[in-house]
Amino acid sequence: MCSVCMRxxxxxxxxxxxxxxxxxxxxxxxxxxxxxxKYYDSQKGYICEECLDDMSSGELLELVGESLASA
Ligand SMILES: [Zn+2]
Ligand SMILES: [Zn+2]
Known part of the structure; x- marks a missing residue:
């Protein structure tokens, strides 16, 4: 048995x-x-939720194979 947590x-x-x-x-x-x-299973590999939070909307769209249109 573990002496620290007794389990x-x-x-x-x-x-x-x-x-x-x-x-x-x-x-x-x-x-x-x-x-x-939570994670995103992208074509380039798995992306953790923390990295998704850090990404800009442009990067996120690129990740799903889309891009922002310019007016
Ligand atoms: Zn323990
Ligand atoms: Zn990450």
Missing amino acids: VPCHPRCPNAPEPVPIYRCGKCGEGIFEGD
Whole structure:
């Protein structure tokens, strides 16, 4: 039994708990995408929600294969 959290296996918040294994990896920042996370499955790879938040509307449209029209 773990001496920190007194559980087997460790509580996820226990410092002795193993690192969660990412299901996918973000193609932009390289961070892992974990179960329950939101992500975009683009043609160029998986993009995590954090990177999507950082993208401009133009970049987002480009990601889905569209582009802004200019008037
Ligand atoms: Zn523990
Ligand atoms: Zn990312």
